[in-house]
Amino acid sequence: MIVLGIETSCDDTAAAVVEEGPRVLSSIVASQVETHRAFGGVVPELASRRHIEALSAVVEEAIAGAGIAPGRIDAVAATRGPGLVGSLLVGFSFAKGYAWARGLPLAGVNHLEAHIHALFLEDRPPAYPFVSLLVSGGHTALYLVSSPFGMELLGQTRDDAAGEAFDKVAKMLGLGYPGGPLIEKLARCGDPHRFPFPRPALDQSGFDFSFSGIKTAVGRLIERLPSLSEGDAADLAASFQEAVIEVLVAKLLRAAAARGCPRIAVVGGVAANGPLRRRTEQAARECGIEAFLPPPRWCGDNAAMVAAAGLHLLRAGYRCGPESGVFSRSG
Ligand code: KG4
Numbered sequence: 001m002i003v004l005g006i007e008t009s010c011d012d013t014a015a016a017v018v019e020e021g022p023r024v025l026s027s028i029v030a031s032q033v034e035t036h037r038a039f040g041g042v043v044p045e046l047a048s049r050r051h052i053e054a055l056s057a058v059v060e061e062a063i064a065g066a067g068i069a070p071g072r073i074d075a076v077a078a079t080r081g082p083g084l085v086g087s088l089l090v091g092f093s094f095a096k097g098y099a100w101a102r103g104l105p106l107a108g109v110n111h112l113e114a115h116i117h118a119l120f121l122e123d124r125p126p127a128y129p130f131v132s133l134l135v136s137g138g139h140t141a142l143y144l145v146s147s148p149f150g151m152e153l154l155g156q157t158r159d160d161a162a163g164e165a166f167d168k169v170a171k172m173l174g175l176g177y178p179g180g181p182l183i184e185k186l187a188r189c190g191d192p193h194r195f196p197f198p199r200p201a202l203d204q205s206g207f208d209f210s211f212s213g214i215k216t217a218v219g220r221l222i223e224r225l226p227s228l229s230e231g232d233a234a235d236l237a238a239s240f241q242e243a244v245i246e247v248l249v250a251k252l253l254r255a256a257a258a259r260g261c262p263r264i265a266v267v268g269g270v271a272a273n274g275p276l277r278r279r280t281e282q283a284a285r286e287c288g289i290e291a292f293l294p295p296p297r298w299c300g301d302n303a304a305m306v307a308a309a310g311l312h313l314l315r316a317g318y319r320c321g322p323e324s325g326v327f328s329r330s331g
């Protein structure tokens with residue numbers, strides 16, 4: 001089976017062609033970063049408009065890049081939610097039209113499940129079960145994953161997502177958008193131990209997270225400093241990143257230990273963060289368990305992970321009908 005995947009849940013317009021395996025034949029991601037940069041974050045109305053403008057060409061490019069005739073596509077998979085409703089509607093409505101015009105089956109994919117399916121796009125996928133940390137701009141959650149769609153929620157953030165905290169701290173430092181990669185870069189020449197930011201929820205036994213406290217502590221510190229030198233900014237970025245990573249990795253390991261699970265994974269946009277990747281791998285080695293992280297290009301939003309999740313749904317007989325809609329929130 002060859003599946004066309006479509007992803008428009010936030011600010012990336014993405015299409016991919018994936019065949020059974022899964023094997024990625026092509027993956028195109030058209031970023032809207034330039035559109036939203038001036039606003040320091042994603043503007044939902046602008047995001048929907050950009051998706052409308054870009055999607056047809058992105059789909060055509062993905063099919064051409066796969067080196068197949070359009071008639072070889074057997075099915076379509078598109079993100080139904082969670083995400084920005086206007087953005088989701090553009091991609092999902094396009095997918096419905098594309099599928100029905102050609103008599104193809106359509107699968108509606110959950111964006112969070114798709115992030116986990118990114119683990120299966122490369123050679124060394126994890127065996128089930130594994131405990132996965134999903135860290136993105138919209139979500140931070142821990143799941144026990146026992147089958148392609150068997151995800152048990154173990155804990156989640158009570159306020160900001162980790163990626164959102166990166167973006168907000170970057171904004172406070174005047175770095176720009178999206179903040180994650182910019183904080184990571186600045187942190188390289190900073191001292192991660194200069195500012196002892198709080199490690200929220202680390203002392204609590206559950207698996208929930210909270211990042212608004214760290215973000216507020218960074219804001220207060222910036223206000224208190226008489227001026228913010230380049231060195232201060234780098235130390236601040238490094239100390240913030242260190243606090244977030246420490247909490248993420250500690251909770252992930254704790255959840256794996258509590259469930260007696262010998263495999264952990266980290267997925268989502270923030271999983272592209274180098275120090276987080278290294279710390280996860282190091283911690284897993286020390287505990288004698290295995291760590292799995294998608295390569296950075298499959299961490300951020302893309303349509304290959306959507307098509308990979310769609311392949312499972314389609315094989316299991318799930319189909320979306322004309323009445324199917326999108327949803328903004330999970331659960
Ligand atoms: O998964 P994703 O592309 O979109 C959502 O589903 O939210 O994640 C985007 C988030 C943004 O908050 C971005 O700042 C963060 O991932 N991010 C990073 C890095 N690269 C992207 N955060 C920390 N370090 C990075 N290298």
Ligand code: ZN
Pocket residue numbers: 111115136268269300301
């Ligand atoms: Zn995402």
